[in-house]
Amino acid sequence: MYLVHWPKSCADDKEWFEKVKQSWELMEELYEQGRVKAIGLSNFLPHHIKPLLETARIRPMVDQLELHVGYMQEYALSFLKKEGILPQAWSPLGRAKLINDKTVSKMAAKYKCTNAALLLRYLNQRGIPVIPKSKSKERMKENIDFLNFRISDDDMSYLSCLPERCWSGEHPDEE
Ligand SMILES: NC(=O)c1ccc[n+]([C@@H]2O[C@H](COP(=O)([O-])OP(=O)(O)OC[C@H]3O[C@@H](n4cnc5c(N)ncnc54)[C@H](OP(=O)(O)O)[C@@H]3O)[C@@H](O)[C@H]2O)c1
Numbered sequence: 753m754y755l756v757h758w759p760k761s762c763a764d765d766k767e768w769f770e771k772v773k774q775s776w777e778l779m780e781e782l783y784e785q786g787r788v789k790a791i792g793l794s795n796f797l798p799h800h801i802k803p804l805l806e807t808a809r810i811r812p813m814v815d816q817l818e819l820h821v822g823y824m825q826e827y828a829l830s831f832l833k834k835e836g837i838l839p840q841a842w843s844p845l846g847r848a849k850l851i852n853d854k855t856v857s858k859m860a861a862k863y864k865c866t867n868a869a870l871l872l873r874y875l876n877q878r879g880i881p882v883i884p885k886s887k888s889k890e891r892m893k894e895n896i897d898f899l900n901f902r903i904s905d906d907d908m909s910y911l912s913c914l915p916e917r918c919w920s921g922e923h924p925d926e927e
Pocket residue numbers: 757794795816841842843844845846847848851868869883884885886887888891892894895
């Protein structure tokens with residue numbers, strides 16, 4: 753899978769769309785030549801994607817966004833759903849800052865799972881693929897073993913409605 757990493761080189765990049773359009777045309781060629789299996793975007797919000805959809809021959813297949821409990825970018829998610837573009841979650845554990853969150857710990861104890869498993873299962877139940885990162889073999893194993901329990905609808909709602917937390921501070925339109 754090959755992605756455009758950010759829509760802009762900096763927040764006030766006036767030429768951003770022309771650059772994205774050129775990149776996308778080359779990525780379409782790579783896809784058509786069979787050199788990559790999927791092409792997509794990362795950190796693109798609806799207002800970055802809309803102009804691309806007007807000019808692209810091949811629609812983006814994926815948009816990799818910062819998505820985790822406490823930062824779910826719901827407006828972007830509903831736009832992606834409407835357009836048939838798959839969201840993928842970067843920093844699904846909030847760069848480990850969410851691991852010791854009190855609400856997460858309390859709910860993980862209820863489900864008798866680790867805090868990381870709860871965070872990953874939440875995204876999985878929202879239909880969002882996750883890419884957690886770990887240097888540790890044990891934690892890598894933990895991070896693919898989260899399908900042996902199900903979070904109730906009420907707890908999914910609870911986790912979806914928490915106040916914002918553990919945002920990375922990275923945003924394509926702001927310095
Ligand atoms: N597209 C983009 O703009 C973008 C931006 C940021 C990140 N990403 C990608 O997203 C992926 C993950 O993001 P990330 O590394 O920022 O955040 P993350 O996966 O949410 O968090 C990684 C941190 O969590 C710890 N961790 C991992 N598994 C754990 C577990 N089971 N229990 C406790 N701690 C655990 C890791 O420490 P240990 O290593 O010590 O386990 C590391 O400190 C990476 O592949 C990264 O390249 C993409």
